[in-house]
Amino acid sequence: MAASDPVADMLTIIRNAIGVRKNVVRVPRSKLKEQLASVLKDANFIDDVTVDDSGRFPVLVLTLHSDEENARISELSRMSKPGRRLYAKSAEIPRIMNGRGLVIVSTSHGLMSDRQARKQNVGGELVCRVY
Secondary structure (H helix, E strand, O other), X not given: OOOOOHHHHXXXXXXXXXXXXXXXXXXEOOHHHHHHHHHHHHXXXXXXXXXXXXXXXXXXXXXXXXXXXXXXXXXXXXXXXXXXXXXXXXXXOOOOHHHOOEEEEEEOOEEEEHHHHHHXXXXXEEEEEEO
């Protein structure tokens, strides 16, 4: 069965892994998911992102945290859904947890955090929120 929302599937895989205290997750690779994971890595929510091409299909290997520490993600949720897309101008991008959280925005310049989008004065689709 084809997935109607692969980004939501990726976020669910990460949430489930955090719930059972796994520190490494394997997710089917796409350019969008790889960019999303790199934004999470740049914001220090996950430790590492690598691509494993050894199998039939390429897979993203996400290291959420080391063995000694807890996950840095408390909540991870999809904002824009296939049935209802959410768009915002740069000044209208919401702040999550008074700036401690992160909104990932899909802009014409690629995926970026809400801080980068405000700094570059670009808006776009609100993909997900993390804190």
